[in-house]
Amino acid sequence: MIRVPISEFLEIYLGAVLFWTFAVWFTANWMKRRREIRSRQLVIECNICGHAFRDPAQNSLTRCPSCGRLNERPAYSGL
Ligand SMILES: [Zn+2]
Numbered sequence: 193m194i195r196v197p198i199s200e201f202l203e204i205y206l207g208a209v210l211f212w213t214f215a216v217w218f219t220a221n222w223m224k225r226r227r228e229i230r231s232r233q234l235v236i237e238c239n240i241c242g243h244a245f246r247d248p249a250q251n252s253l254t255r256c257p258s259c260g261r262l263n264e265r266p267a268y269s270g271l
Contacts, residue, residue: 238263 237244243258253262
């Protein structure tokens with residue numbers, strides 16, 4: 193059996209808890225950001241009438257359901 197002083201054990205334990213908490217927080221925020229970027233890519237705002245609509249087809253050109261004009265999908269940077 194390995195003998196470890198209680199102070200070192202507490203340091204290791206608290207360090208592991210802090211690391212795990214940070215890892216969970218970072219992963220949750222990263223996944224939330226990916227979902228937001230993905231949902232923004234599905235929404236297109238018409239250049240003529242300003243109508244915002246969802247287009248899950250992922251085509252580069254999509255037709256506005258309000259005025260019928262073709263709109264380009266905006267390019268988003270990110271993940
Ligand atoms: Zn329109």
